[in-house]
Amino acid sequence: MKFSLILLLAGASVSVQRGPAQAPLAPAPLHIQMPTPEGGARGDPKLTGKARLPGFAPELADMPRISSPKGWGGQTMRQALAGLAGSRQNTRQSARWVYAKTLISQDRHAEALGVLDVMLQDDPDLxxxxNYELARGVVLAAxxxxxxxLSALDRDELVGNTEACFWRARAFAQSGLNDDALREFGCARAALAARTGPQRVPFLSEMAxxxxxxxxxxxxLRWLAAAPDGDAxxxxMRGRAHVAMSDYGKARIRLGRAERSGDEAERYQARLAxxxxxxxQRTMGLKEARREVDRIRFVWRGGPIEEQALRLSYSLAKKAGDARGSIAAGATLIRYFELGSELPPLVADVQSRLAALLAPGNKMPLSEAAGIYWDYRDLMPAGGEGDRLVAQLADRLQASGLYARAAELLEHQLRHRALDIAQGPLSVRVATLHVLAGRPDRALAAIRDTEGTIFPQQMLWDRNRIMAVAxxxxxxxxxxxxxxxxxxxxSGLRTELLWKRRDWGRLVAESAASLPPxxxxxxxxxxxxxRHAIALxxxxxxxxxxxxxxxxxxxxSGLPTAPAFDLLTKDAAGVEAESLSRAMSAIPSASPAGIYADLLDVAPAPLKSK
Structure with missing residues (x-):
């Protein structure tokens, strides 16, 4: 029976072919043929623009608008299933609609969504x-x-619809859009009154x-008065409201009752409260409270319980003066939970704490500061403030010889924050740090991966110089x-490269034009x-x-290098190898390559074996 229903929902036609008479024990193969528009392969109606089962959308549009929970009922599940089983192609969408409504009336929302999706595939006009979008909005909110x-319920025809208001309020509350949720309450009051006590609890809890x-x-508390007194x-929610009002005695009673009578999830929620x-009340110390919250976070992941635990962990860490703990909890809330209007102030607070930890005056070890930046780089302040913090941290890493860490830090900035022309000088610095770290391949990547931007000529020349070094x-x-x-x-950089390569002919030609006074x-x-003398x-x-x-x-004359000059420029045939070696060692270490000279002397890091 269940398999037949699946086929009916999918709109399949079923034909069973028996094997030959002389083999009655052979299993009968089941052939399922999916009918398609114009006999073609079944595709996505949104792509083909054709409805496989058209005609029900106008019929549904003419039906009375559903505006209360009673609109989802009307038939028992047995009747809805019988209607679906007996439907034909021209009545299948109507039977599916009755079945979907019956599922909604029995709070089987996941199954109802599956039916609605199949209906939409067969007729995009729905x-x-x-009425269809209301049903879809209801199951998605549930x-x-x-x-x-909210996307489904955002229709002009549903603005004053009390059932739509009821579910819009819930969706707004789930998204953290508390002002919008509270504004929907007046419109949703009639739909709330039409529900029984237990059916009201999810709505009232979200509104509370x-x-x-x-x-x-x-x-x-006024809204929760409409919920059953014993509902966990x-x-x-009543206990939390009493806590907010400093009415601790009533809060303990309500939360204690919930912890005794609730299911596992409700007991954890009560425990957190x-x-x-x-x-x-100062009957529990911060250390003990944080340890207990961490235990709950360890055993429970996801949903409102983890969100509540994270909120409490964030609050307790702030009270304890633990900046890193508050950042960790706040970052998890920001990344994984819908916070609505609470999001901007939380982001601002986390960013201010990050800025304080990463500021140059902070006594935190540099390696830990770099680790914190890397863990929360997606939450760094935007604009100039964030760029300044990153630059300061990179300066500290570079000053400590941690070139690779500094390069990776700025490389994230280059690829994810810097835009257009700002990538020019940043790419040069990232490439320079990679060269200092002995990673010329990464230096080249930093330059080449940002070639799509049109840079000023001077900036292009700077990029070419560091590329040449790499x-x-x-x-x-x-x-x-x-x-x-x-x-x-x-010329100075070119002659340095030629000198290191011992390319004497090109070195003479290059340096001849730049010989000094x-x-x-x-x-x-x-x-x-x-060097010119040696090449000659x-x-x-x-x-x-x-x-x-x-x-x-x-x-x-009179310079420490005079003997070397004298030796190198007199008759070369009479110069002994040992004397020439001493003369070359007397050449000053200063290089015409300027700031690039030290970079050229860095040895590439050995490749790591896989």
Missing amino acids: ALVA LARPEEA EAALAKQQPELA TANI LIELGVA LHQLGKTEAALSVLDDVPDA ADSLNEVRQAVVL GMLGREEELARLRTRYQAGF
């Missing part, structure tokens, strides 16, 4: 009918899917929750030199001239060496 529920969030415990859920009451670290010096072809003022030789200029000597270009000697001999 989404234009108020299943705690508030955003979808909204009232408590708005610091209106008296209003919450209602008593939990009693912990809050104990802290308020390429050299990867052993691709020729590619590095090619990157620098169109970069002005890159002879009358002011600082360490960098001395290095340029001496290696090439055996004696005449050019002689001219270099004539030009700079007076300038080197």
